[in-house]
Amino acid sequence: MDQDKVKMFEELLIRHHKMALAYAYSLSVNHHTAQDIAQESFIVAFVSFNNFDSALGSFGGWIRGIIRNKYLERIRKNREIPLGQEIIDLIEKEYENWDEFSQKRGTDIFVLLKRCLENLSLVHKRIVEFFYYEKKKCAEIAESEHLSELTVRKRLERIRDGLKECIDRKMTDAEEGAVEI
Amino acid sequence: MNAGNESDIKSEAMKRAFDGLIFSHFRSEEWNAAGSMGQIMAADAAVNESKCRAMEGLLAVSAGLGNDAAKNEYFIDNVMNEIRETPLISGKAWTAGRKHIFALKILSLAASFMILLGLGGSYLVAHYNGGAKGRTASRPCLLASTPGGLLERNMRQSAINNGMPIEDKDIIRTYPGSCSFVMFSDLSRIEVGGGSTIEFSEVSGLNRGKLSQSGDKIMCLREGIIDADILKSKDHGVFKVSLPGGELSARDARFIVAVSNGRIFVEVSCGSVYLEPVDKTEPLIINAGYCLVLSNEGTSKLLTAELQATGFKDNARFTALKKQLSLSEAKFEELLVNLQRRKNVDICLENTIKSIKRRGANYS
Numbered sequence: 062m063d064q065d066k067v068k069m070f071e072e073l074l075i076r077h078h079k080m081a082l083a084y085a086y087s088l089s090v091n092h093h094t095a096q097d098i099a100q101e102s103f104i105v106a107f108v109s110f111n112n113f114d115s116a117l118g119s120f121g122g123w124i125r126g127i128i129r130n131k132y133l134e135r136i137r138k139n140r141e142i143p144l145g146q147e148i149i150d151l152i153e154k155e156y157e158n159w160d161e162f163s164q165k166r167g168t169d170i171f172v173l174l175k176r177c178l179e180n181l182s183l184v185h186k187r188i189v190e191f192f193y194y195e196k197k198k199c200a201e202i203a204e205s206e207h208l209s210e211l212t213v214r215k216r217l218e219r220i221r222d223g224l225k226e227c228i229d230r231k232m233t234d235a236e237e238g239a240v241e242i
Numbered sequence: 243m244n245a246g247n248e249s250d251i252k253s254e255a256m257k258r259a260f261d262g263l264i265f266s267h268f269r270s271e272e273w274n275a276a277g278s279m280g281q282i283m284a285a286d287a288a289v290n291e292s293k294c295r296a297m298e299g300l301l302a303v304s305a306g307l308g309n310d311a312a313k314n315e316y317f318i319d320n321v322m323n324e325i326r327e328t329p330l331i332s333g334k335a336w337t338a339g340r341k342h343i344f345a346l347k348i349l350s351l352a353a354s355f356m357i358l359l360g361l362g363g364s365y366l367v368a369h370y371n372g373g374a375k376g377r378t379a380s381r382p383c384l385l386a387s388t389p390g391g392l393l394e395r396n397m398r399q400s401a402i403n404n405g406m407p408i409e410d411k412d413i414i415r416t417y418p419g420s421c422s423f424v425m426f427s428d429l430s431r432i433e434v435g436g437g438s439t440i441e442f443s444e445v446s447g448l449n450r451g452k453l454s455q456s457g458d459k460i461m462c463l464r465e466g467i468i469d470a471d472i473l474k475s476k477d478h479g480v481f482k483v484s485l486p487g488g489e490l491s492a493r494d495a496r497f498i499v500a501v502s503n504g505r506i507f508v509e510v511s512c513g514s515v516y517l518e519p520v521d522k523t524e525p526l527i528i529n530a531g532y533c534l535v536l537s538n539e540g541t542s543k544l545l546t547a548e549l550q551a552t553g554f555k556d557n558a559r560f561t562a563l564k565k566q567l568s569l570s571e572a573k574f575e576e577l578l579v580n581l582q583r584r585k586n587v588d589i590c591l592e593n594t595i596k597s598i599k600r601r602g603a604n605y606s
Contacts, residue, residue: 067325074318079303082317087299095302096317103321144295151292152299174304193301221297 070107073120078103079171080160081124087152088132088144098135102127121160125153162232170228177227185220192217384408390420390436413441416466426459430472430481435500438466443484458482467500472513487536488519497528506536 081102086095105127106113113123129149136143159170181189187206191197199217203210385393387402394413402414402422416422418436425431426445434440444460462484472481474494483490486504495513499506508515510528517526517534528534 067322070325071318071322074321075314078314078317078321083296083299083303085299086302087295090295090298092302095299100317100321100324104324107321107325145288147288148292148295151288152296155292155296170300171304174300178304189301193304218294221294221301224301225293225297 066110070110074103077121077124079169080121080156080163081128084125084152084156085128085132087156088129088149089135094135098128098131102131105131119160119164121164122157125156129153158232159228162235166235168235173228173231174224176231177224180227181220181223185216185223188213188216189220384425385414385422386425387414387416387422388420390417391422391434392416408442408445410442410444413439415439428473428479430459430470432471433469435467435469438468439464440466440468460484463499463501465501467498467507469498471496485517488517491516491518495530507534508536509533 078099082095082099085098085102086092089095089098102124106124113120133143135141162168163170178186178189184206188202191202191205192199197205199210199213202208203213206213208216385391385402385406385408386404389401391402392399392415393402393406393408394415395409395411399415408424414422414424414434416434416436416438420436422434423431424434441462441464442460443462444458458479458481460482464486468483470481470483470492472492472495480491480493481495483499485499485501485506487506490499490506490508492513492515495510495515497508497510497513497515499508499515501507506517508517508528510530510532512530514530515528517528517536519526519536526534526536
């Protein structure tokens, strides 16, 4: 085995694995499935690494293509209802933008997310921590926070929208050079 | 009253018709609007869904999946461990140039394949039509016979069936009054006259791939008569007949050769025939229109018309006598009578060579 290629692939893996995992999670909305899909996709990518031509596209785009195929393959295998093609395309576009930004600015999108998370109110931070870090269900969060489940869901939705807007704003600002990230 | 009722009915009908028109008009507009709204909402839903999912992915990774270094390392290690055990598909990256080269390779391969196919086809065709030297001929050498023709193969005699193939070492015997025919792979043919014995030593283009390296057709005429029509073989093979007094060879010629009691009679009607005597003297060339009679006696008489071999007139063994043919042995005369029967012409045994200079003997 060509050790140089393994090393090169390892570097790409380190650089792109988080985005690949995030993309896999966006498609599957399941932690374990996302991890499996991402892992399988990286193996496939390595096996066909010789076919990767950086002139034709980024590694991120290539790995996302593999992840998408793996996701659809899994869906077909398990006879589940797949995500609509339009939604998959839109998700892909979103990740493509983030990937492009990361490459252009040399800044990880997760850094922007961290900044945006820091700007959240305490209540919202708690909800995010409960839901995403502690993996509590909406009903559990609602009970502990003395809120209705619907309110928790609505708040989560708003938090996500807010974070998305925050990231978009920071990206725009960075591209215009108005604010240092 | 009636008139009043009629007008009421008409106005009612008119009203309802307009109502219907107006209703359908507004309803369709509503429906269109609803359809558009549905599409917009669906599009919005897709955008929202995609945004939501994209952020979900980021948050999930940021929070749970790959937030801390240990988890990242674990994932990377997992992948790398599996990768180290996975063989890489050989080859270089498929750049546009490489794809171009690959396409060229495929094209050249296809072209080579087509050329090979063409060559193979022409080779097979060539083979079927006689074959090159030492190659397999697909067309067998066939036999036909009138009743009275016998084939001796492996010490066994059997009647010749029409269309049966000949093999090396086969011997053909014909009773007086019968005749057999042999068609070679290059469409040359010989007619074996009655009372003949001929052994096929080596015949080019025989069936089952038995081929002579030289491409020659070699046979031995022990007794009897052969009427041969030999075509110019593509494999440059020569038709050779071993005779008691020498060896006859021909290419692209038509001739008759007869053997009786060690005496040889050769009559050429087309092309040239070479006769190499057993004593290794210079070969005799018998051109079309000439006839030769060769005796194996010590002071044999060469009875021929215009023998074309220079120097032979001085040879003690041969004497050229123009336009004369004297036959002393009864058996040889019988052969000529046989010829006469087959050709269905009269033979005058005196002054026989008079009008032989054309294809097909005329023994008038």
